[in-house]
Amino acid sequence: MYDLNYYGTEALVAEGEESAGLPDFCHKCGRCCRSATTYAPYKELKEMAERGEKEAIEFLSIFQPYESIEAARMVVPEQVEQVLKEAETSDDLDVSEMTFYHCRYVTPEGLCGIYEKRPRCCQEAPAHGWSVMPPECGFEGWQFQQREKQKRWIRDLKTSAYILAQMSPDGVTHPLRPETTLQDLREMVEAKIKPWKRFGADYW
Ligand code: SF4
Ligand code: SF4
Structure with a gap:
């Protein structure tokens, strides 16, 4: 498809x-x-x-x-x-x-x-x-491998989003990118996860 x-x-x-x-x-x-x-x-x-x-x-x-x-x-x-x-x-x-x-x-x-x-x-x-x-x-085997890799990547992103949520009260900026707040970063991470939700990313 x-x-x-x-x-x-x-x-x-x-x-x-x-x-x-x-x-x-x-x-x-x-x-x-x-x-x-x-x-x-x-x-x-x-x-x-x-x-x-x-x-x-x-x-x-x-x-x-x-x-x-x-x-x-x-x-x-x-x-x-x-x-x-x-x-x-x-x-x-x-x-x-x-x-x-x-x-x-x-x-x-x-x-x-x-x-x-x-x-x-x-x-x-x-x-x-x-x-x-x-x-x-x-490509069946290759697709299986890709799904597993993708799930690991999403889990890493979720971990990052969780850590950022714990340490990002409003206005706190990234130490190396002062123009970016940690809240912005968290939203960027969540945006990367979003397209995968239709394949079940909420449960990975
Ligand atoms: S690979 Fe070639 S034959 Fe197959 S859909 Fe693409 S253009 Fe058509
Ligand atoms: S093996 Fe898969 S990718 Fe190759 S032509 Fe058949 S359906 Fe398409």
Whole structure:
């Protein structure tokens, strides 16, 4: 599943993590190229592209919508089921607004027809451990590792936020950055945690 920019994938990669240059665990089955979905509904996606939002333009330059969820199910049944199941428990996904897409450039053998020129969203997929990839995707193990790393990072951030909360009455500034109060710092740390809440960060 592609996140698109209002949950920008850059924001969803932990600091210090590489978002590009992924190890090549891909089996080249082509299923992810035939089963993309986004959190933004298709109509919203087109509006984002019209406003010049780069990730939406990039996405729509390669992906075409299936006519219906049933049409997508005929091609990639297991991935459609998986995403619909995810949608049942997600506050961010509305099945009635959901569209599945297939890429114009995937070959009948499941290979990328524009590999050297494929856009950034393809080079970086799966962007993080919670991207919904088809069952038995070669990145399953890598995604598991990413989820565990991300949880450790969030726990460290929570510890920092807690310590800052204990030592930051109003107006106290950072010793090395006098323009920044400790309260500001705490808010910055909490902002880093926020995008992960939809994956369960409150309970990590
Ligand atoms: S589903 Fe996974 S293994 Fe298949 S093409 Fe996509 S990334 Fe590669
Ligand atoms: S451009 Fe290539 S890698 Fe990207 S979705 Fe299309 S076929 Fe897959």
